Amino acid sequence: MQTEPETKTQTLIKSVQQLEKEKENLRLEKERMRIELWKQKRRPSGIAGYALLLLGAAALASSVVYESSVLAFIGLGLTFWGALLSFIRPVGYVRSSLLDSTAVFSLMTVDQVIEDLNYTGKGVYLPPRHLKGLKEGAVFIPSKKDIITSVEKAGEGIRLSPSGLGLVNLFEKELGTSFAKVDLDYLRNHLPKLFIEGLEIAEGFEMSVRSSIVHVRITGSIYNDLCREVRKLPNVCGSIGCPLCSSIACALTRATGKPVTIEKNQLSQDGKTIEAYYRILEE
Numbered sequence: 001m002q003t004e005p006e007t008k009t010q011t012l013i014k015s016v017q018q019l020e021k022e023k024e025n026l027r028l029e030k031e032r033m034r035i036e037l038w039k040q041k042r043r044p045s046g047i048a049g050y051a052l053l054l055l056g057a058a059a060l061a062s063s064v065v066y067e068s069s070v071l072a073f074i075g076l077g078l079t080f081w082g083a084l085l086s087f088i089r090p091v092g093y094v095r096s097s098l099l100d101s102t103a104v105f106s107l108m109t110v111d112q113v114i115e116d117l118n119y120t121g122k123g124v125y126l127p128p129r130h131l132k133g134l135k136e137g138a139v140f141i142p143s144k145k146d147i148i149t150s151v152e153k154a155g156e157g158i159r160l161s162p163s164g165l166g167l168v169n170l171f172e173k174e175l176g177t178s179f180a181k182v183d184l185d186y187l188r189n190h191l192p193k194l195f196i197e198g199l200e201i202a203e204g205f206e207m208s209v210r211s212s213i214v215h216v217r218i219t220g221s222i223y224n225d226l227c228r229e230v231r232k233l234p235n236v237c238g239s240i241g242c243p244l245c246s247s248i249a250c251a252l253t254r255a256t257g258k259p260v261t262i263e264k265n266q267l268s269q270d271g272k273t274i275e276a277y278y279r280i281l282e283e
Contacts, residue, residue: 259281
């Protein structure tokens with residue numbers, strides 16, 4: 001006869017398994033969207049643009065040979081429109097509310113699992129050397145609300161894939177480097193340009209480091225609405241953070257090679273500024 005705790009544990013395991021299936025479905029959907037965008041980039045208008053450029057160049061060359069201003073104007077016009085069609089690409093957009101609702105649903109499941117397990121510890125983002133075969137990353141949630149100074153002495157807990165894992169992998173891809181090969185100065189110098197100009201996911205990004213505390217301030221982020229929704233999930237927001245805050249924690253633990261926790265994160269009253277404080281744990 002099964003005891004009540006065993007039945008509850010089995011239920012939680014099934015919940016975690018279901019969550020992993022949902023994450024895999026999201027990854028497949030993301031890959032499908034990437035393929036569709038790639039197909040749009042290779043549209044026929046690109047061929048038309050190059051054709052106009054070729055005709056424009058021919059007209060300009062002919063205008064020199066025949067000393068014809070009419071051919072010159074025609075050539076300039078064809079060249080202009082050819083360049084326009086060649087370099088301007090359409091981008092497929094998905095409503096942010098749709099993506100946010102999908103992400104929030106998965107985080108709601110994580111929030112429920114943490115609540116059912118009655119784990120009150122703050123999530124600890126693990127550096128690569130602690131993962132033992134987990135290539136992408138993990139966050140460890142201790143069962144008790146204790147101050148953790150060593151992952152090995154953290155006791156009972158659960159390991160989950162960070163919600164910001166996909167984002168931090170995208171950061172590395174865009175910058176062309178692994179964060180495990182850089183340091184905090186690299187992140188402080190390159191993340192602002194990546195957020196503002198590279199990926200255009202924020203209007204402002206500031207990072208400051210003081211001792212073991214890293215303060216990040218993000219303004220005008222496209223993730224503000226998602227952050228607001230995640231704040232309704234206290235077990236997630238207070239422990240592992242929203243996907244954006246989580247991605248920065250992943251970047252910090254890779255760059256420092258040390259465990260990282262999100263000490264505090266907050267959203268301004270006008271909903272335009274996200275501030276997060278990270279602690280780098282010494283071992």
